[in-house]
Amino acid sequence: MGKVEGGMKCVKYLLFVFNFIFWLMGSFVLAVGLWLRFDPETVSLLNGEKAPDTFFIGVYILIGAGSLVMLVGFFGCCGAVRESQCLLGSFFACLLIIFGAEVAAGVFGFLNKDKIIEDVQNFYSTTYNENNNSTLIVSYQKVLNCCGTSANPCPDSQPETKDCETGIKDFFNSKLYIIGYVGIGIAGVMIIGMIFSMVLCCAIRNSREVI
Numbered sequence: 001m002g003k004v005e006g007g008m009k010c011v012k013y014l015l016f017v018f019n020f021i022f023w024l025m026g027s028f029v030l031a032v033g034l035w036l037r038f039d040p041e042t043v044s045l046l047n048g049e050k051a052p053d054t055f056f057i058g059v060y061i062l063i064g065a066g067s068l069v070m071l072v073g074f075f076g077c078c079g080a081v082r083e084s085q086c087l088l089g090s091f092f093a094c095l096l097i098i099f100g101a102e103v104a105a106g107v108f109g110f111l112n113k114d115k116i117i118e119d120v121q122n123f124y125s126t127t128y129n130e131n132n133n134s135t136l137i138v139s140y141q142k143v144l145n146c147c148g149t150s151a152n153p154c155p156d157s158q159p160e161t162k163d164c165e166t167g168i169k170d171f172f173n174s175k176l177y178i179i180g181y182v183g184i185g186i187a188g189v190m191i192i193g194m195i196f197s198m199v200l201c202c203a204i205r206n207s208r209e210v211i
Contacts, residue, residue, distance in 0.1 A: 015076070016077055016081060018076075018192065019073045019074075019076035019077040019091075020073070020077060022069060022072070022073040022076065022189070022190075023069070023070055023073030023074060023077070024073075025069060025073075025186060025189065026066050026067070026068070026069025026070035026071075026072075026073050027066070027070055028066075029062060029065060029066030029069060029182060029186055030063060030066030030067055030069075030070065031066075032062065032066070032178065032182055033059055033060075033062035033063035033065075033066050034063060036059045036062070036175060036178065036179070037056065037059045037060075037063065041143045041171075042055075042175065044139045044143060045120070045139065045140060045143060045144075045168075045171075046120070047136075048123065048127065048136050050123065050126075051120075051123055052116070052119035052120055052123055054112065054115065054116045054119055055116050055120070055172065055175070055176070057108065058108045058112070058176070058179045059179065061101055061104055061108065061183075062179055062182065062183060064101065065098055065101040065183070065186070068094065068097070068098050068101070069098055069186065071094075072091060072094040072095060072098060075090060075091055075094075076091040095190050098190060099187050099190045099191070103183065103184065103187045104183075106179070106180045106181070106182075106183030106184035106187065107180075107183075107184075108179070108183075110176070110180045112176075113172075113173065113176045113177075113180075116172060116176065117168060117169050117172050117173070117176075120168050120172060121165045121168050121169070124137075124140055124149070124164055124165070124168060125149050125151075125165070128148070128149060128152070128164070129152065132148075140164050140167070140168075141164065143171075144164055144167030144168065144170075144171055145161070145162075145167065146161065146162050146163060146164040146166065146167035147161050147163070147164065148163050148164065149163050149164060149165050150163045150165055150166075
C-alpha cells in the first residue's frame with residue numbers, strides 16, 4: 001500500500017492533530033449541552049406541567065452534535081494514522097452531517113430567541129395570574145431576583161427590583177447566545193477538517209495510483 005510522502009505526510013499529521021482537537025471540542029460541546037439541559041436554575045424555570053420546551057430543542061441538537069463530534073474525531077484520528085480512504089471518506093460524510101446539525105443549533109438559537117423568550121414570559125404571566133404564591137413562581141423570583149410582571153407588579157417589592165418578564169429575557173438571552181455561538185463556532189472549525197480530509201484522501205489515492 002502506497003504511503004503519502006513529503007508535504008502530504010505533514011498534512012496527515014496535521015489532520016491527526018486536528019482530529020484530536022476536534023475530539024476535545026466535541027467533549028466541550030457535549031459538556032455545554034449537558035450543562036444547559038441539567039442546569040438547576042434552567043430546569044427549575046421550565047419544569048412546570050405546561051412549561052414551553054422550545055428552549056430544550058436547541059440544547060438536544062447541541063448534545064447530539066457534541067456526541068457525534070467526539071465519535072467522528074476518534075474515527076478521523078484512526079483514518080489519518082492508517083491512511084484509510086474508507087475511514088477518511090466516512091469522516092468527511094459525518095462532518096457534513098454534523099456541520100448541518102451545528103449550524104441548525106446555532107441558527108435555531110438566534111432565530112428563535114425572541115419566540116422562546118416570549119413563550120416563557122407568557123407561561124410565567126399565566127401561572128402568576130393563576131397563583132402568585134405557587135412554588136414555580138417562587139422559583140422564578142428566587143433564580144431571577146425579580147417579582148411580578150410589568151402589568152401586575154408586586155406591591156411590596158423594592159424600587160430597584162425588576163419585573164420577572166425582564167428577568168426572563170435577560171436570563172434566556174445569555175443561554176441562547178451560548179447555543180448560537182458554540183454551534184456556529186464549531187461549524188466553522190469543521191470546514192477546516194473537511195478541507196484537510198479531502199486533501200489527504202486525494203494524496204492517498206494519487207500515491208496508490210503511482211504505485
